[in-house]
Amino acid sequence: DWNIPAAAHALERAIKLNPTYVPARYWRASVVVGCNRPHDSVAIDEEAVRIEPLSLFANAHLGWMLLGAGRAEDAARRLEHLLELDPRLLIGHWLLGQAYVALGRNVEGLAELRTAVELSGNLAWMVATLGCALAHIGRTDEARAVLADLERRAEKEYVRAFLFAMLHAYLGEEDRMLVWLEKAREERDLALPYTDMV
Numbered sequence: 001d002w003n004i005p006a007a008a009h010a011l012e013r014a015i016k017l018n019p020t021y022v023p024a025r026y027w028r029a030s031v032v033v034g035c036n037r038p039h040d041s042v043a044i045d046e047e048a049v050r051i052e053p054l055s056l057f058a059n060a061h062l063g064w065m066l067l068g069a070g071r072a073e074d075a076a077r078r079l080e081h082l083l084e085l086d087p088r089l090l091i092g093h094w095l096l097g098q099a100y101v102a103l104g105r106n107v108e109g110l111a112e113l114r115t116a117v118e119l120s121g122n123l124a125w126m127v128a129t130l131g132c133a134l135a136h137i138g139r140t141d142e143a144r145a146v147l148a149d150l151e152r153r154a155e156k157e158y159v160r161a162f163l164f165a166m167l168h169a170y171l172g173e174e175d176r177m178l179v180w181l182e183k184a185r186e187e188r189d190l191a192l193p194y195t196d197m198v
Helices: 004-017 022-034 037-051 057-068 072-085 088-101 106-119 124-136 140-154 161-170 174-186 192-197
Strands: none
Touching: 004 022, 004 140, 022 057, 037 057, 057 072, 057 088, 072 088, 088 124, 106 124, 106 174, 124 140, 124 161, 140 161, 161 174, 174 192
16 A cells, blocks of 8 residues: 555564564565665664574565665675575575676676576566666667567566566656556556665
């Protein structure tokens, strides 16, 4: 319902009831970052990892929040460690690819994002992220090919409107981005409160 205050209240209550329940902490970090408080979200996730240092998702989520806070180097280190724990962890490759691209390590970043696409079985979300990275580093022809591929797929299967909005944003096509953001709003897409992170 995009009711951020209610979500924050429910998650704070869950943590009070069970302070070591790690999922409540990383989902609270998601809510906090949606309130444009990325540094607070990192602190919350760091506490989750302190409680469960081997939790794959807690470590992945911390990497994600570090990226959102503009700390790509820290995110990359965290995610490299995560992939030592599980070398085939899809979300680890997806996030590490984004961290590397943010650091200008484009060859490694694209390789990680292609691994994420492969591990996911060509999941549209992973494909769109690869397209955004290609656009970000100036490989717009390849990014447009990704966009065209997703448009073809959308004729036969559901592809989230938000993914098209992201791709058009990275391609600098503001008018098209706004059209797709409106469709994403109609779909009540969960990603919309986090548009500052993409």
